[in-house]
Amino acid sequence: MGTLAAFAADLAGRTDHQLLRLFTLRPDAITPPVANFADLASRLATTASINAALDQLSLPQLHVLAAIPRGADHAELESLHELALILRADPLELALPTQKYDGGTRLFLPLAAVGLAVGSDDGALRVGVGDAGAIPLSAFADFPSAPKPRLTPVSPALRDNAVGSAVEALLRTMSALLDVVGHTGISALRGGAIGIRPVRELSKALDAGAETVHFYLELAAAAQLVTFDEADRRWRAHDSSTHEERTHEASWRALERPDQWFVLVRSWLSSVRPPSAQIRPLSPYDPPRQAQWWRRQMASTLANLGALATDPLAADAAAPDIRTLMEAISWLHPRQTAALGHEIPALVQEMEWLGITGAGAVSVPGRAAVNNRPAVAMATLRALLPAPVENFVLQGDLTAIAPGFLAPELTSTLKLMAVPEGRGAAGIFRFSQHSLEAAASGGMSRSSLLNFLQERSSTAVPQSLEFLIAEVFRNRQDGDVSAESEPRISCVQALAPSPSAAQRWAAQPPVPGTGVVHDESDALAQLKRLRSQPVWANDGVGESGPALVMEELRQALEHGRILRVRAVNRDGEIEELLLLPVSLDAGMLRARLAATGRERRLSIHRIISALAKPQDPEPLSPAPQPIEADHASPSSGSTTTSRERHD
Numbered sequence: 001m002g003t004l005a006a007f008a009a010d011l012a013g014r015t016d017h018q019l020l021r022l023f024t025l026r027p028d029a030i031t032p033p034v035a036n037f038a039d040l041a042s043r044l045a046t047t048a049s050i051n052a053a054l055d056q057l058s059l060p061q062l063h064v065l066a067a068i069p070r071g072a073d074h075a076e077l078e079s080l081h082e083l084a085l086i087l088r089a090d091p092l093e094l095a096l097p098t099q100k101y102d103g104g105t106r107l108f109l110p111l112a113a114v115g116l117a118v119g120s121d122d123g124a125l126r127v128g129v130g131d132a133g134a135i136p137l138s139a140f141a142d143f144p145s146a147p148k149p150r151l152t153p154v155s156p157a158l159r160d161n162a163v164g165s166a167v168e169a170l171l172r173t174m175s176a177l178l179d180v181v182g183h184t185g186i187s188a189l190r191g192g193a194i195g196i197r198p199v200r201e202l203s204k205a206l207d208a209g210a211e212t213v214h215f216y217l218e219l220a221a222a223a224q225l226v227t228f229d230e231a232d233r234r235w236r237a238h239d240s241s242t243h244e245e246r247t248h249e250a251s252w253r254a255l256e257r258p259d260q261w262f263v264l265v266r267s268w269l270s271s272v273r274p275p276s277a278q279i280r281p282l283s284p285y286d287p288p289r290q291a292q293w294w295r296r297q298m299a300s301t302l303a304n305l306g307a308l309a310t311d312p313l314a315a316d317a318a319a320p321d322i323r324t325l326m327e328a329i330s331w332l333h334p335r336q337t338a339a340l341g342h343e344i345p346a347l348v349q350e351m352e353w354l355g356i357t358g359a360g361a362v363s364v365p366g367r368a369a370v371n372n373r374p375a376v377a378m379a380t381l382r383a384l385l386p387a388p389v390e391n392f393v394l395q396g397d398l399t400a401i402a403p404g405f406l407a408p409e410l411t412s413t414l415k416l417m418a419v420p421e422g423r424g425a426a427g428i429f430r431f432s433q434h435s436l437e438a439a440a441s442g443g444m445s446r447s448s449l450l451n452f453l454q455e456r457s458s459t460a461v462p463q464s465l466e467f468l469i470a471e472v473f474r475n476r477q478d479g480d481v482s483a484e485s486e487p488r489i490s491c492v493q494a495l496a497p498s499p500s501a502a503q504r505w506a507a508q509p510p511v512p513g514t515g516v517v518h519d520e521s522d523a524l525a526q527l528k529r530l531r532s533q534p535v536w537a538n539d540g541v542g543e544s545g546p547a548l549v550m551e552e553l554r555q556a557l558e559h560g561r562i563l564r565v566r567a568v569n570r571d572g573e574i575e576e577l578l579l580l581p582v583s584l585d586a587g588m589l590r591a592r593l594a595a596t597g598r599e600r601r602l603s604i605h606r607i608i609s610a611l612a613k614p615q616d617p618e619p620l621s622p623a624p625q626p627i628e629a630d631h632a633s634p635s636s637g638s639t640t641t642s643r644e645r646h647d
Helices: 004-012 016-025 037-044 047-054 059-070 077-082 156-184 196-206 210-222 248-254 257-270 291-303 322-332 334-341 344-354 364-370 374-384 408-415 433-441 446-456 463-473 491-495 499-507 520-532 544-559
Strands: 151-153 227-229 234-236 318-320 393-395 399-402 419-421 427-430 563-568 574-585 588-593 599-603 607-612 627-629
Touching: 004 037, 004 544, 016 077, 016 520, 037 047, 037 544, 059 077, 059 322, 059 334, 156 196, 156 210, 156 234, 156 248, 156 257, 156 344, 156 364, 156 374, 196 210, 210 257, 210 344, 248 257, 248 408, 257 291, 257 344, 257 364, 257 374, 291 322, 291 334, 291 344, 291 364, 318 322, 322 334, 322 344, 364 374, 399 408, 408 427, 433 446, 433 463, 446 463, 544 563, 544 574, 544 607, 574 599
Parallel strands: 599 627
Antiparallel strands: 151 318, 227 234, 393 399, 399 427, 419 427, 563 574, 563 607, 574 588, 588 599
């Protein structure tokens, strides 16, 4: 295994484009930002970061990675170098100096301690270098080729119709949920979990099953359309502490349908929570490491199955079965097979509800959304949805009927004076004395209300509705204000809590995000900071300091070197010791004093620095000696006796 200096020099020698690509592939590299290339190398060399990178590898890439020490095929090496799992060349061949920390070999591969688990739950199939449970490399000489998918052809028309219907149902049900949450909120248990009774009430209000309600609740929370008010333990569609600012819910409602859909799909892809059917809705949850990739990898696998199909005609519109998806995941992301396998059926169902798939086949807008192409996704979806209805029909029973999806601006204005009814594709709004009084209290006058109805209704205003409006405004001061003298109230002005908020909303219309893991400006700022600092700024202080200590300890154990160690004892004083490391485990270093041979135990976090002694003394006898403990750890399995010395 090479040195940390080799890794830092390799990173510093990369182009700006290669570094930006690395930040995209391994987002933990700059979360939070790092000070220099040495700290970046230290972070990427941690076990957690390496595990996250290995989770992205396919079975051929894992095979190549395991075969590198014995001479691997170079076909996959470029992608492994792009992920910063291997080095391209010896650090002495690089232009940048590596200072006194150099002294390594060609590869920086701390993988022996990590192990590459592939396949089943019990880890029966393992690939690794130096791993005790690894299968010999010869067993993987003829690893299987990519699986052949079993795809059911689907008519593009059937797929597109299913997608259009699913998206309309998605947006309509989400709007209905936000209406319910906006009026009363949803009572929750401690921590935000929603109990059985509120779920039943929502199921009745939305005319949907409990599993569907779970999905919409999780999706609304992921998109920040609902927030948890800890004061009264209720989920609400707005933050009661910020009355003057536009909420995510209000901004989302003002978007066009394709934009609304993309916001929901992007939020679903970025969610780290398991499928809605796996846990109680909105309950506290500690996601595993791979959870941030599950949805996106599942959707990407489904979208890219066409590339694996043997029939090119079936690749455009074809529905794979669950077994095909399992085989594809096992090939593309074998380390995640065990964790992701039982989530696949629920994720497939949620993708159908979202319109990412239609009749089991990946839709055109769904493929674009998964590949983070928002403009293409929204443009192709707009072609699948019917145009919004610009007029409604007023009836004598005090209702307004919209024969289809009503334009968002008209819906918002109509909701100010009428109450929505029904959950079908056609919008139904009922006028009542209470709803009209609410409109009058909100600032609408009789003339503006009548003007809106006459302008947008395809029929004349019924006499019964005119009489009810006149009755509500009879005793109000603005009841006789003429339409000519009164300014028109726009939808934004009517919805805004104050005139200043209305101006702010009109000046800054909501724009859907891009779904990129890191903001491009943040990545560029990190790149600029790295280029402005030396590779080893502050002489190894920072994240690289502990990494250098661990590297020196491991190399001393491997080669039997004596180290000059500076550590903090139990009294808080710094002492310098000449030690011969014996073992390194569970955060504890066991070593023998070079002068006396007595054994000492040191906690790793107490060690400030560790440097190899220039000239090692004569080899010490391996005879056991009494232990001197600085800090005993329960995990080390050691106990303190009367013969041990305590600092």
